[in-house]
Amino acid sequence: MVTLPQQRRILDHPILGRLPDTHECTIVVDGKPLPARPGEPILAALLAAGIKTTHTTDRFSQPRGLFCGIGLCSDCLITVNGQPEIPSCITPVKDGMCIETSRSTR
């Protein structure tokens, strides 16, 4: 059991109590290892690490990130294991996943 070291986790909550400890897994984001909670959406792990951009647009290279949070708007699409256009807000983290944020989704 390890407590995740990130700054942007809500560890104590007045209603929900303490964030339960969990086994940590590791995903690789743009070549760098990042700890994550197994089963949480990819985007949760990214936001916990302060990463807000999930992809940049094709034509104007504008950054995009979390918007609707329920897999409907396609703003947070990301490349996972070489496969583009994965909705990062609803796709659960798996140990060893290889994530690319900097490139366009196509």
Next chain:
Amino acid sequence: MKYREAEILVVGGGPAGLSAAIEAADRGAGVLLVDEQEDPGGQLVKQIHKFFGSGRHGAGTRGIDLANQLASKAQKLGVQLLQGMSAVGVFDDSVIFSDRDGSLFRFRASRGIIATGASERAVAFPGWTLPGVITAGAAQTFVNLYRVVVGQKVLVIGSGNVGLVVAYQLLQAGSEVAGIVEMRPEIGGWGVHASKVRRLGVPILTGMSVKEARGRDRVEEVVLCIVDQDGTPSGEERIITVDTVCLAVGLSPRIEFPQWLGCRMGFSVSLGGYVPLHNSVMETGVPGWFVAGDAAGVEEASTGIEEGRLAGIAAATSLGYGKGTTCEEEIREIRESLNELRSGPFGRERKRAKERMELEYETG
């Protein structure tokens, strides 16, 4: 493609869908409920505040607990709950669903209940696509469910109940809330919610609108402008330094499914836009199909539960389940309860809109 049959198919596992499934299964019908999320409960799973109202409408219960109660009740009654599947089309008498991996499923049923809920609206302004501009629902999902901080300093747009509640929940999670922006001259939501955030020092900026979000690759500041009664900018501006903008500007019924079916639609501003026309027991114009909850007009979880119950009872009764007089009595009681829930200045408007939709259904 996998195939399955059921007597009643419920599309959507929020408060309305679960309540419909419970009533139908309780009367002996075989119910299959399909939902797109990982866990049942719809948007209840991110509601950590206690609901208002009377005890019979789940008041005093937190949404997250209500979701678990409804789901376990449905399971005990033999409802088959299928999670992680989205409806992608309707062909003849079959509904096609897709799971997250893209596998397709064909389900057939004698009756169907549409409980697809609502989707959040947005407002567009320069910079609204920047990372850091998110919807209120996204904030609730990531803060309350996944326990990550969505922003250190947040500006909420919209002072309806959703905006007021989400501001309070952001404070509970340790974020700073720089303010709640409301275009109209008065606060949109209930006084009780507004007082709660005001007591904690959050200003509610009425008569203001967001003009622009600025930042290089994420939100760094927001430009607000003062607007008059009609929403016309006065030219006077104010810059607020925040890293997150949270949009709480209303909901619209999710009506793709009833549109596939060919349901006749009606329009109502107070119900959130186009809704499938339905009668007093939630029957749509398409034989065998019922609708309930926010998909039938955006209201509250409590009204969604009652509408779901109506649809569940009506669908089961139409298949010959349940005793006639008992069901009639129950339907009458639920209708009364809905009238109770639709009182007060906000409720009355929706009650009138619902009555108009029913009239359009009958006279169509």
